[in-house]
Amino acid sequence: MSDNLGDNLGDKQAAATALPLAGIKVLELGTLIAGPFCGRMLAEFGAEVIKIEAPGDGDPIRKWRVLKDGTSLWWSVQARNKKSLTLNMKHARGRTIARQLALEADIIVENYRPGVLEKWELGYEQLKALNPATIMVRLSGFGQTGPMKDLPGFGAIGESMGGLRYVSGHADRPPVRVGVSIGDSVAALHGVIGAMMALRHRDTTGGKLKGEGQMVDVALYESVFNLMESLVPEFDHAGVVRERTGGALPGIVPSNTYTTRDGENIVIAGNGDAIFKRLMLAMGRIDLAGDAQLARNDGRVQRTEEIDAAIQAWCDGHDIDSALAVLQAADVPAGKIYSVRDMMTDPQFLAREMFEQHQFADGTPIKLPAISPKLSATPGRTQWIGPTLGQHNHEVLRALGYGDAEIAAMREDGVL
Known part of the structure; x- marks a missing residue:
């Protein structure tokens, strides 16, 4: 019992x-x-x-x-x-x-x-x-x-x-x-x-x-x-076959896994329009925050690699704790990838x-x-x-x- x-x-x-x-x-x-x-x-x-x-x-x-x-x-x-x-x-x-x-x-x-x-x-x-x-x-x-x-x-x-x-x-x-x-x-x-x-x-x-x-x-x-979400209508209507994309979420940008300075993995989901702007401002990328093409998801999708590279460069300068602190203060969804060891002590x-x-x-x-x-x-x-x-x-x-x-x-x- x-x-x-x-x-x-x-x-x-x-x-x-x-x-x-x-x-x-x-x-x-x-x-x-x-x-x-x-x-x-x-x-x-x-x-x-x-x-x-x-x-x-x-x-x-x-x-x-x-x-x-x-x-x-x-x-x-x-x-x-x-x-x-x-x-x-x-x-x-x-x-x-x-x-x-x-x-x-x-x-x-x-x-x-x-x-x-x-x-x-x-x-x-x-x-x-x-x-x-x-x-x-x-x-x-x-x-x-x-x-x-x-x-x-x-x-x-x-x-x-x-x-x-x-x-x-x-x-x-x-x-x-x-x-x-x-x-x-x-x-x-x-x-x-x-x-x-x-x-x-x-x-x-x-x-x-x-x-x-x-x-x-x-x-x-x-x-x-x-x-499997939109798999069927995307193929039926547009002939799109969803493929493997690693830690990214295809067609929704940015939403990916990045690596911080101390080697930890962090998931950052800045794919909402307002969230993306807050993320860029928190990173000090005023240029991207104010870019009219990036104000909506369909525009960001066209520049996925550029956005991911900018986020990864920012992560390179932060350890996991400082990165999370900045992102949480900016109200950007982000999280460390937990092992069971992390879970057992997490508040x-x-x-x-x-x-x-x-x-x-x-x-x-x-x-x-x-x-x-x-x-x-x-x-x-x-x-x-x-x-x-x-x-x-x-x-x-x-x-x-x-x-x-x-x-x-x-x-x-x-x-x-």
């Missing part, structure tokens, strides 16, 4: 009488990132999320990246507030229990390849026939239809096909990836949004007993594609209470990121960090009506 220390966000959240999703039951079927991140957010805001894991090893993410006592530190965040139930889905009784849970759930979250749940008689249409109010969030690489639906599709593939990789990096080098699994995470957020919309529709058409459920079909590549992060203090079962302290978004009346909270494998087997199965002898027999038979 969590151990929030001091007068921090955890204490304030603990005083909340109810979380916004209290009373909502979620069954999580899936592994790794997209489906579990979707389930995580629902759990953070009060839903009872029962996560089915394979006996033995459980979700592979338990072994990803940095480990403590054989379990990933990532797991502490990705599975917080969830109940872990081990079920052997190759066993008929395991599938029967999963079906029981699915029919009781308000929302089912899954990220298997299309067709897997149908083989287990847990597909959307199969469950809908038994419970028309079923809401199923299905996250997959390419969606539930189309010629690619049966192909494996990880976040990296979604980022590539959805257009993000093509525009990431420098023009003279191969595309690069973002340093986190952004494709999976963006898909998960689409899943949460879709689940909330579907839940609203169900509740306005009769509620859990009589309302209309639906399938939320989330494709990773489409979730990434949804972020803004601390003032917003973006870290929570918890502890492992052995008493070892661990900081986790606080929950976002921040709701003023019913904020989310961490009730416990990622559970041990099968930690909630007895609790979940007893709630379904199984006795201790039956649970013990299922363990012997390899169901759990």
Whole structure:
């Protein structure tokens, strides 16, 4: 369980009488990132999320990246507030229990390849026939239809096909990836949004007993594609293919990454017309501040290299702190590029209470990121960090009506 220390966000959240999703039951079927991140957010805001894991090893993410006592530190965040139930889905009784849970759930979250749940008689249409109010969030690489639906599709593939990789990096080098699994995470957020919309529709058409459920079909590549701004109309209307531009934002000037005298990287976004003038005045470039061609963005775009060179020359004469001080005084959006080390001591992060203090079962302290978004009346909270494998087997199965002898027999038979 969590151990929030001091007068921090955890204490304030603990005083909340109810979380916004209290009373909502979620069954999580899936592994790794997209489906579990979707389930995580629902759990953070009060839903009872029962996560089915394979006996033995459980979700592979338990072994990803940095480990403590054989379990990933990532797991502490990705599975917080969830109940872990081990079920052997190759066993008929395991599938029967999963079906029981699915029919009781308000929302089912899954990220298997299309067709897997149908083989287990847990597909959307199969469950809908038994419970028309079923809401199923299905996250997959390419969606539930189309010629690619049966192909494996990880976040990296979604980022590539959805257009993000093509525009990431420098023009003279191969595309690069973002340093986190952004494709999976963006898909998960689409899943949460879709689940909330579907839940609203169900509740306005009769509620859990009589309302209309639906399938939320989330494709990773489409979730990434949804972020791609003006990509399509620019190509369709003007034949423009957006290319890689490094740290700059093409067609919006100036907005780029520069290097200060002490070797730090600083992002300066002086692309608003009034902001640009303030930036030039703060830099002592009265000539550019008063240049009529540069008063609007379309004129500045034509002289992008000149403007960037002027800003970089100014940065060459300032260290990061002095540069930020000048720019903030001039009301110009600018910021240092943070590492996690910077975040952990930053006054803004601390003032917003973006870290929570918890502890492992052995008493070892661990900081986790606080929950976002921040709701003023019913904020989310961490009730416990990622559970041990099968930690909630007895609790979940007893709630379904199984006795201790039956649970013990299922363990012997390899169901759990």
